[in-house]
Amino acid sequence: MTNVPSQGGSARQAGRSGAHAAHSRQATTQLSASLPVLEVDDIPQQAGTPVITFDHVTKVYPAQPNKPALNDITLQIYAGEFIFLVGHSGSGKSTFIRMLIREVKPTQGHIYVADEDLTSMRNWRVPYLRRNIGCVFQDFKLLPNKTVFENVAFALEVIGKSRHVIKTQVPEVLRLVGLQDKLNKRPDQLSGGEQQRVSIARAIVNRPPLLVCDEPTGNLDPQTSRGIMDLLERINRTGTTVLVATHDREMVDNMRRRVIALDRGHLTRDQDRGVYGFDV
């Protein structure tokens, strides 16, 4: 068996198609206004307007003109969801994420984030889009000569936050990720799991409504990975929408969250409380 059938997918797409038609530009402001606070409470999942809409999105890289990296993808993601993006190597997961942060543009179709069409978004607006999307990567991407505090503070400095905000929010977020005792350590003095916690803290310190993680546990052992996923679940419970691209079968099968599966650029499954579902 290569895939679990896609009952969940068609139901989702049929029920929610056309939802972005009612969007207005005003919603970008609403997105910023509704930033979640960093309190770990059980907040029920929200429905309503999608945070992300892929509308018949195809991406063809010039180097591979006959092999679309993504092929006619249509889906919606709603505020407060926790989603796994799964698929074999080369199935298009990173391309999906890179398009969300407007690192690459679709060849065809439209992507809306909080009602703003990324296809027609002016370049000067891209940094504002990225303020609303926290990103976590497999290789942490920490600044090696800065301390834990400075790495996280830097994310606020570059968007012009005041010293007062930095002094308040950085320790708060480092407490949330369990690193309150490591503020003055440099990355090379931390374990892999701790470094990933720093990168998660950096991604959420500005309280973005959306957190996107590309293989966040790819470099970590199973127990440390579990801790990172627990943290991502806690962040999700604050109301943050969390999207995780992963190869971690055990994690996906244990957590039973929405699963979006890609196979050679095609959306093959979109399943609530899904499983990993590919043969290794």
Ligand SMILES: Nc1ncnc2c1ncn2[C@@H]1O[C@H](COP(=O)(O)OP(=O)(O)OP(=O)(O)O)[C@@H](O)[C@H]1O
């Ligand atoms: N910059 C690029 N130029 C040309 N082709 C690319 C580029 N980036 C990705 N591709 C191709 O697009 C397809 C999808 O790649 P992508 O990196 O999105 O997959 P992935 O699922 O993230 O893979 P992995 O799990 O290995 O990270 C692959 O065939 C890949 O070779």
